[in-house]
Amino acid sequence: MLTKTKLLFLLAGVLIALAASRQALYPQTATAQTQSSGPAYTSAGDFKLPENYRQWVYLTTGFDMSYNTAMSMGHHMFDNVFVDPASYKAFVETGTWPDKTTLVLEARGAEGKGSINQKGNFQSEVMAIEVHVKDEARFPGKWAFFGVDDGKTGKMFPVGAECYKCHAAHAAVDTTFVQFYPTLLPIAKSKGTLSAAYQQESAASAKK
Amino acid sequence: MLTKTKLLFLLAGVLIALAASRQALYPQTATAQTQSSGPAYTSAGDFKLPENYRQWVYLTTGFDMSYNTAMSMGHHMFDNVFVDPASYKAFVETGTWPDKTTLVLEARGAEGKGSINQKGNFQSEVMAIEVHVKDEARFPGKWAFFGVDDGKTGKMFPVGAECYKCHAAHAAVDTTFVQFYPTLLPIAKSKGTLSAAYQQESAASAKK
Numbered sequence: 235m236l237t238k239t240k241l242l243f244l245l246a247g248v249l250i251a252l253a254a255s256r257q258a259l260y261p262q263t264a265t266a267q268t269q270s271s272g273p274a275y276t277s278a279g280d281f282k283l284p285e286n287y288r289q290w291v292y293l294t295t296g297f298d299m300s301y302n303t304a305m306s307m308g309h310h311m312f313d314n315v316f317v318d319p320a321s322y323k324a325f326v327e328t329g330t331w332p333d334k335t336t337l338v339l340e341a342r343g344a345e346g347k348g349s350i351n352q353k354g355n356f357q358s359e360v361m362a363i364e365v366h367v368k369d370e371a372r373f374p375g376k377w378a379f380f381g382v383d384d385g386k387t388g389k390m391f392p393v394g395a396e397c398y399k400c401h402a403a404h405a406a407v408d409t410t411f412v413q414f415y416p417t418l419l420p421i422a423k424s425k426g427t428l429s430a431a432y433q434q435e436s437a438a439s440a441k442k
Numbered sequence: 443m444l445t446k447t448k449l450l451f452l453l454a455g456v457l458i459a460l461a462a463s464r465q466a467l468y469p470q471t472a473t474a475q476t477q478s479s480g481p482a483y484t485s486a487g488d489f490k491l492p493e494n495y496r497q498w499v500y501l502t503t504g505f506d507m508s509y510n511t512a513m514s515m516g517h518h519m520f521d522n523v524f525v526d527p528a529s530y531k532a533f534v535e536t537g538t539w540p541d542k543t544t545l546v547l548e549a550r551g552a553e554g555k556g557s558i559n560q561k562g563n564f565q566s567e568v569m570a571i572e573v574h575v576k577d578e579a580r581f582p583g584k585w586a587f588f589g590v591d592d593g594k595t596g597k598m599f600p601v602g603a604e605c606y607k608c609h610a611a612h613a614a615v616d617t618t619f620v621q622f623y624p625t626l627l628p629i630a631k632s633k634g635t636l637s638a639a640y641q642q643e644s645a646a647s648a649k650k
Contacts, residue, residue, distance in 0.1 A: 298563065355506065
């Protein structure tokens with residue numbers, strides 16, 4: 235007979251197992267866990283770079299692009315872009331970024347000849363990391379940029395910095411350069427989320 | 443008092459909850475779920491490209507590298523490399539690849555001027571996809587290469603093809619070019635899994 239006591243024990247078992255399974259399963263889903271908690275900051279307001287950002291969703295890589303601020307030092311550079319998995323999923327569904335979106339731009343040096351490679355370039359050390367975070371309640375302009383110099387935490391760029399103006403004026407979707415993310419641009423087009431400024435620029439450049 | 447019956451109900455609760463939580467949690471971990479099933483083939487033996495390979499773990503991007511076979515057409519090219527998440531995790535732990543490892547090389551065209559970019563290159567359409575699969579029971583040499591022309595399935599390159607010889611002779615770890623994967627090379631070094639051929643090449647080139 236299913237007495238009240240037996241039911242209580244059944245319930246206790248369910249709760250114990252749920253708690254245990256969360257601990258047991260989450261290590262397999264480190265990316266999902268990290269992104270669902272959203273961006274984190276130090277008490278001084280610096281951004282804490284998630285250790286596993288390279289296991290987030292990859293968006294693209296540029297080579298010697300002029301918008302890379304670490305570019306003027308006379309050597310070739312790559313920049314790889316990653317986004318937290320939950321925000322990627324939301325973009326695929328909606329064509330734009332949800333609150334708490336975190337984009338990491340990782341600049342790496344470019345090596346030339348090396349091993350069997352005789353031309354072109356492959357990637358070497360990290361030279362700079364910049365982060366673009368959407369945190370609507372925290373930042374007056376909804377988004378903020380951070381420069382992560384030590385690979386761990388990053389200071390926020392002041393709101394008057396050039397990066398804010400350039401992203402606001404030219405970015406294809408919600409201050410982000412989706413025009414350079416080849417898998418996301420078609421989604422933004424089909425969802426109708428391209429910025430007016432970007433659409434005008436595109437139309438003007440198509441007429442040339 | 444904790445009777446045998448109560449213990450049984452406790453156990454039943456644990457089992458019910460575990461079963462339920464597996465169903466509830468796994469949809470969040472689509473990449474882990476997909477890769478754990480390993481490589482899949484058509485009845486004709488062609489490789490089936492997983493739809494979500496771009497959500498696997500990103501390894502690196504090359505620019506105009508000479509080992510890219512699609513390179514000789516007079517325009518710039520990127521190649522992005524992804525690996526299934528379970529094999530990435532195994533590599534981080536062991537410094538080498540487990541059975542069922544699947545590496546996807548995605549070659550993309552490189553655009554120059556476009557939007558606000560005035561120099562350097564950003565990525566455009568997929569130009570070619572090549573896959574390197576470790577399937578020990580299936581391939582005499584343990585690994586095989588496939589060319590995916592239609593974005594869905596790929597024919598295996600014949601065992602005598604140049605790619606097999608070059609990878610066997612020069613690759614840093616288990617026929618894979620870990621020397622070009624900046625986050626994995628230090629792991630292979632510390633785990634002592636670098637191939638003898640690669641170590642000799644490195645030593646010879648360091649003496650020059």
